[in-house]
Amino acid sequence: MIFPRHFFTEKLLEWNREVNTRNMPWKGEKDPYRIWLSEIILQQTRVEQGWPYYERFIQHYPTVEKLAAAPEEEVFRLWQGLGYYARCKNMLAAAREITNTYLGKFPDQYEQIKSLKGIGPYTAAAIASFAFNLPYAVLDGNVFRVLSRYFGIETPIDSTAGKKQFDTLAQELLPEDASAAYNQSIMDFGAVVCKPQQPLCDDCPLRKKCVALQHQLVPLLPIKTKKLQIKKRYFNYLLVNYKEQIFIRKRTDSDIWQNLHEFLLIETTAPSDITELQTSEAFRNYFGNAKPEIERVSAPFKQQLTHQTIHSQFISIHVKKPPVLPGFMLVPRNSLNNYAFPKTITTFLESNHLQLF
DNA sequence: AAGACGGGGCC
């Protein structure tokens, strides 16, 4: 049975055939491993930002087995700077699952794909459609925006009702015999024409039937309700050096930067000067009654995260005798590039590369 | 259902 395609769907496919010139290394890719890798990297990440990471990962790990066999620290080093580090951890777990449970053959059913770590409804639909031509409509930021504008839907996209409504609509619009092309079309269209800011409505092939355009709602759609609170945090990092070595640890708390490394941290709720820090309980917990000599204090560094502003300062200390610091490792300073660090620390290290603390 | 989770680009 042939179902008639919606006008919207027809126009989108036509735009894709005749106008769309967007090009990306993973576009048209049929290898599910490469599709999966690109999708994980691109979650909440702009194409331009993820692109070089994708190239690097493919070079280092051309197959899922290679990725599964890689040392975790090496993979995190490659991921360093990309953010949302749980993606990296989950990606490695999924690679090992595919290698072990599926013997290296990427699962080709939606439910199996979605059950892999780090793969939710969007990524499962993307892989299922791009790699296996399965009829699953993708629902990402682009699709929310294009659908809410064209159909004039004012249901908040961050509500449960909204997600369900958009999901149903997206699935209805999907041409089952061209799911890969359609999914690619709507995402490219959202990125190139129906952009968040300054969309190209004058040249839009859907302009005649776009509800938002006719009602001047384009800049107002899609609607989101949740607004985020930005917290301020103050990180005071102690760079404790012993001879040519320095103490670091891996962050493991349920907090930002899990699985990345850092130095001794004293977090405070306000900017702290060195005297305050030296007399703090946290400082005593690190050093007991020893009074290590402060060598230098860096300028303040600031990093803006989505929902936190991190102010950091780096304080260098040389000790004659290494303190006992549970959970920390003493590593050669010239081996720091074997470990993954958060952006604010790599920025500090690079700013300081000529005169290492 | 609501938060948490990075980093960067654009206005």
Place this chain on the structure above:
DNA sequence: GGCCCAGTCTT
């Protein structure tokens, strides 16, 4: 400073 990006997981 605010918004958004080929979203997912935890609580």
